[in-house]
Amino acid sequence: MAKSRFWLYFSSPKTFYPFSGKLIPWCVGVAAVLMAVGLYMGLLVTPPDYRMGDSYRIIYIHVPAVWMSMIIYMVMAGWAAVGLIWNVKLAEMMAGALAPTGAIFTVIGLWTGALWGRPTWGAYWVWDARLTTYLVMLFLYMGYIALRSAIDDPRRASKASALLAIVGGINVPIIYFSVKWWNTLHQPFTVAPGQESKIDPTMLWTMMIMVIAFWAYTLAVSLIRVRCDILEREKNSSWVAELLQGSSAGNKQ
Amino acid sequence: MIWSSWSEFIEMGGYAGFVWWSYGVTVVFMVGEVVLLSKRKRTIIQRLGRFIRADRSKRNAE
Numbered sequence: 522m523a524k525s526r527f528w529l530y531f532s533s534p535k536t537f538y539p540f541s542g543k544l545i546p547w548c549v550g551v552a553a554v555l556m557a558v559g560l561y562m563g564l565l566v567t568p569p570d571y572r573m574g575d576s577y578r579i580i581y582i583h584v585p586a587v588w589m590s591m592i593i594y595m596v597m598a599g600w601a602a603v604g605l606i607w608n609v610k611l612a613e614m615m616a617g618a619l620a621p622t623g624a625i626f627t628v629i630g631l632w633t634g635a636l637w638g639r640p641t642w643g644a645y646w647v648w649d650a651r652l653t654t655y656l657v658m659l660f661l662y663m664g665y666i667a668l669r670s671a672i673d674d675p676r677r678a679s680k681a682s683a684l685l686a687i688v689g690g691i692n693v694p695i696i697y698f699s700v701k702w703w704n705t706l707h708q709p710f711t712v713a714p715g716q717e718s719k720i721d722p723t724m725l726w727t728m729m730i731m732v733i734a735f736w737a738y739t740l741a742v743s744l745i746r747v748r749c750d751i752l753e754r755e756k757n758s759s760w761v762a763e764l765l766q767g768s769s770a771g772n773k774q
Numbered sequence: 775m776i777w778s779s780w781s782e783f784i785e786m787g788g789y790a791g792f793v794w795w796s797y798g799v800t801v802v803f804m805v806g807e808v809v810l811l812s813k814r815k816r817t818i819i820q821r822l823g824r825f826i827r828a829d830r831s832k833r834n835a836e
Contacts, residue, residue, distance in 0.1 A: 564797075565775055565783075575787035579796045586800070625803050633796040640792055738804065745811050752818050756825070765823045766830075 532611050534751045535760045541744045548741035555734035562727040579637040584712075584728055585735040587630040587655070591693050593623035593739060594658060597665075598690040601683035611747075613679035614754070616686060617669055618747035622739055624662035631659065642706055650699040651707035654692060661689035675754055 530536055563581035570577035597619040604613035634652070635645040646652065665682050672678035700709045711719050712728075720728075755761050777783040786793045 565777065568776060569787055574789060576789035576792050578786070578789075578793050582796060582800045622807065625807055629800050629803055632799050636792045636796045640789055742807055742811060745815060749811070749815050749818055752822060756822050761822065762826045762829075765819060765826050 532609050534611055534614075534755055535758070537611055538748060538751055538760075538764075541748060545741055545744050548737045548744065552734050552737035552741055555730050555737065559727055559731040559734055562723070562730065567724050567727055568721075573641055576637060576640040579633050580724070581728055581731050583630060583633040583637055585731045586626045586633065588732060589735045589739055590623050590626035590630050590658065591696060593619050593626065594662070594686075594693050595690065597623060598686045601679075601686040604679055605683040605687070610676075610754075611751075613676075613683070614747050614750045615743070616683065617679065618743045618750055619739075620662055620666050620669070621746070622742050624659065624666065626735075626739075627655070627659045627662055631656065638706075644706075647706050649705040649707065650703040651696065651705045654696045654699050657692055658689075658696060661685070661692060665689070 531540065559581060563578055567578075569575045597616050600612045600616035600619070603609055604616060634655075638647075639645050665685050668685055669678045669682040672681060699705060700707050712725065752761060752765075784790060
């Protein structure tokens with residue numbers, strides 16, 4: 522009973538709005554500090570790779586961006602499912618707020634991958650399993666965003682796009698295991714749970730710092746975006762009226 | 775610090791184009807997302823604030 526009330530408390534936009542507002546500065550702070558440390562380590566401290574030279578430094582943004590884009594997709598599909606099954610408005614909004622950031626990280630992943638592929642493999646792009654399934658994820662993100670904005674009623678838009686997100690979720694494990702299932706040009710797992718890492722510890726640490734920085738960045742921007750969506754969807758409710766009147770008079774936020 | 779000079783850092787062991795285009799485009803996308811988002815937030819708060827004040831003054835007049 523107490524547990525269900527706890528979740529009800531946070532699933533209400535009225536309580537989530539101020540709560541998430543307190544989280545954002547922390548996420549921004551963590552992202553900024555860790556990105557500064559990660560960039561300093563990645564560009565100035567870590568040694569060049571013995572085979573790839575300095576081109577490997579793209580790893581410090583390529584891997585975090587690709588990981589985040591896949592994690593965001595799974596989280597987005599998860600929120601979409603919660604919204605669809607239990608009819609939770611806040612979950613629907615969370616799913617929608619994650620999509621643009623996920624799409625941006627997918628574009629960054631493709632772009633940095635191409636620029637790393639050219640000096641390493643001799644080609645910007647090849648139609649192999651890993652790259653093709655990853656490109657499909659970009660189309661899924663774009664389809665999701667387009668479908669959501671094409672339907673005027675936000676509840677119906679959320680329901681229709683949730684189905685697309687959930688069905689498209691099958692693509693994420695295919696991307697992940699593609700290097701195992703098929704012969705691809707892309708290298709197999711370098712860092713994976715349950716196996717010893719195959720890269721130098723300083724390089725691994727720098728990459729992990731960037732991964733955490735990208736996590737914090739994602740949390741910050743998706744919370745800011747979901748707060749915008751909450752204001753727009755709840756604009757006729759009394760708590761938004763009170764909040765905005767207070768903020769325009771006292772010039773807060 | 776592994777670089778002995780500024781120009782050596784810029785050259786990136788001969789991979790300057792690949793490395794700097796990767797980092798540059800990433801920075802543009804991420805900073806761009808933050809800028810557009812904060813702009814959107816400001817517009818919403820201003821617009822809804824105006825809307826709410828107008829609504830209240832209309833109700834007071836009635």
